[in-house]
Amino acid sequence: MRCSLAALLRATVVLGLVVFSCHTAEGEEVSVKKNEASIDVLVGDKLFTTYHFKSGAKPVLWPIHGPHELEMTRAYPLREGDKGEATDHIHQRSFWFTHGDVDGVSFWHETEGHGNIVQKELVKAEGGDVATIVTKNDWQNATGEKLLEDQRTLRFGVDPSGRYIDFDIVLTASEKDVKFGDTKEGMFGIRVAESMRADIKDAAKKGRIFNSEGQINDAAWGKPAAWVDYSGLVKDQQVGIAILNHPTSFRHPTHWHVRTYGLFAANPFGLHDFKAVTEGDGSHVLKKGESIAFRYRVLFHEGDEKKGDIVSAWNRYVK
Secondary structure, three states: OOOOHHHHOOOEEEOOEEEEEEEOOOOOEEEEEEOOOEEEEEEOOEEEEEEEEEEOOEEEEEEEEOHHHOEOEOOOOOOOOOOOOOOOOOOOOOEEEEEOOEOOEOOOOOOOOOOEEEEEEEEEEEOOOOEEEEEEEEEEOOOOOEEEEEEEEEEEEEEOOEEEEEEEEEEEOOOOOEEEOOOOOEEEEEEEOHHHOOOOOOOOOOOEEEEOOOOEHHHHOOOEOOEEEEEEEEOOEEEEEEEEEOOOOOOOOOEEEEOOOOEEEEOOOOOOOOOOOOOOOOOEEEOOOOEEEEEEEEEEEEOOOOOOOHHHHHHHHHO
16 A cells, blocks of 8 residues: 555544545545445545445445446445336346355345355455455355355556456355356346446437457357446446456456346356357366455446547556
């Protein structure tokens, strides 16, 4: 952390909550504020996002503010009643990481018998040139039996293209062998703002999916790609969300469960569902004591993938 002593001394106690902050290289301040069941992340004096220790069956980030302080992900079901907002797929909660088949247990859905990801420890929450949150979590079945554990590291900063969130997660088979099944219902997901959807009938308002291979909208579904960008309108401003899959991430380049109705997910396991294999499937057995790691950068930017210069953003990320 490259903070000056003066910046460190600006850590203050406000209403019993500790706020840690210092300045980014771009001249904006990144800080975190600990609440009872969540952590706020601020850029300057503006809320970037809030990390909720649990919503439904898992930890999530919501709201997420991008360019012009616009909310970039769907509010439902964390906030209900927004005009014109779809209420399908209650489990698609803004920004999350789960999987639909872990030893036969779905952590993706919120239906009978679903699994739960339970935070066991908040390891770190601090401001810096890049603010950082680290947590440890248990993956439990419906009866509370622990199947595996994760440690996730989230970093929040400002890139020349916009605000970003780095999401690194290590899954460990701490209890026994664990099988991740081949299903399209996974894994690292975002539900984009309703007005950004690529299936809007009005061509002038329709959003667009574009990946690193030049595939657009439905053609990008199930395909491997280093990155995918989902752009559209939010309050008449054209903005975009890009997810970059780091080369060191498990099964890079990942396949993408990205839909024109607004689901935006990276999934390395759904190979049979994606018709990416003709024999066998994409399942993976993690032996007891073994770990696998997934790494993503999520960039919230102006315009489409060209205006956001996602190619340059990708090059910065992999370096």
